[in-house]
Amino acid sequence: MSLSYVNVDLSSDKMYAYLQLDLPPEGIAWPTYDEVIKKLREEGVVFGLKEEVIHRLLEEKSSKVTLVAEGVPPTNGEDASLKYFFETERARLLPKELEDGRVDHRELSLVQSVQKGQVLVEKTPATSGVPGTNVLGEEIKPVPGKDVNIVVGKNVAWEGNRLVATCDGEPTKVGNKVSVLAVHEIRSNVGYKTGNIDFIGSVHIRGDVESGFIVKAGGDVVITGNVEGGSIHAEGNITINGGIIGQDKSVVKCGGDLYTRYIDHAQVDAEGVIKVRDAIMHSVVNSGQKIILGTKKGMIMGGVVRAADLIDVQYLGSKMGTQTEVEVGINPGFRRELNEIEKRLPALEKELDMAEKALMILNRQQDLPPNREEQKAKLIRTSFILKAEKRKLESRREEILLMINERQLERGSIRVRQTIYPGVRVIIGKAVRVFKDNFNYALLTYNEGEVSIQPYR
Incomplete structure (x- = not known):
């Protein structure tokens, strides 16, 4: 029989299916449970069916739009995490200042030490997550957890998911790099x-x-x-x-x-x-x-x-x-570097001017002896090197001035x-x-x- 009065709608993400039963024409009975299930399957709905809801909807002969199937969303993976077994903050090096302004040096923990084989960091790996399923029975891939990078420095090594010291010394963390010094x-x-x-x-x-x-x-x-x-x-x-x-x-x-x-x-x-x-x-x-x-x-x-x-x-x-x-x-x-550039550029221009003037004099002469030809070649090389240095310094000066302007905005x-x-x-x-x-x-x-x-x- 035709089930044109049985309407099935899917959400845009295909995670929900809704059913609406219109009043059937005269002489046509309400659809049975099996007929509704058949209609849903024709629309592709095969997963997450709410059977009790469908039975109740048919018993009540309700024409309300009703949720009759629901997918299972994916469970995204968890990010990797790191647990440090040494003090990573440098505040430990600062003496404790008492209320009267005196410093209690007994409260200092000046140098942190570890022994060979001691665990420094324990890593909990990222998980891939659990896939979900929409009402069409299609698998929905989860978002895997993000890994966390740690740079292995000197005197440390991985043993499974644990980073251990390979010698006695002081553990340090600079950025994401862990070392033992x-x-x-x-x-x-x-x-x-x-x-x-x-x-x-x-x-x-x-x-x-x-x-x-x-x-x-x-x-x-x-x-x-x-x-x-x-x-x-x-x-x-x-x-x-x-x-x-x-x-x-x-x-x-x-x-x-x-x-x-x-x-x-x-x-x-x-x-x-x-x-x-x-x-x-x-x-x-x-x-x-x-x-x-x-x-x-x-x-x-x-x-x-x-x-x-x-x-x-x-x-x-x-x-x-x-x-x-x-x-x-x-x-x-940046300020020091800029001052050095400003100091170097005039001296560089003076050297370049002297080299080019000497080269100009040699270029005016014809039939140069070998020693003059050698001198000319040296001047050409010197001029080339000085011009390259000048371009480099001028470029760096512009970079610094740009950074200074950006810096001022802060x-x-x-x-x-x-x-x-x-x-x-x-x-x-x-x-x-x-x-x-x-x-x-x-x-x-x-x-x-x-x-x-x-x-x-």
């Missing part, structure tokens, strides 16, 4: 007794770094004492529980974060955050991110202090009007929690402001080519 510990001052230190891993010095001595490390450097005219170079973080007494000799550089109590007459460069508990005095300090001073003294006095994003300070300058320059909004590394800022004193010069992007009077509680930002001052509380 052997830690070189010095239980004395770095001085004539030890000589300079140059180590591939991390260095822990239980003393001072004396004047004129250099410490280089491929990992982190932790110093329980002071840096007294010495220099420190670390690819990782630097923690100095005392201070940097630069004596206009110290150069301290690191590829990560730096913590110290104070910086005095020194040059300090860090790609990460610089945290100083007490003061920065008469120094050149550069951070690729932020410079944050403590909440007690927290002073920057004299010198030049630059950060890409933020300088957060209690006091800027001094009551005596000490000339102090602070700059944000431009990565100091609005670097300077937070002064107490006072800006006269003699302070503030640079934000290309905007410059020199303070001639005291100014309290200020937030300095870049706005339409000027240094904008807003209240900071």
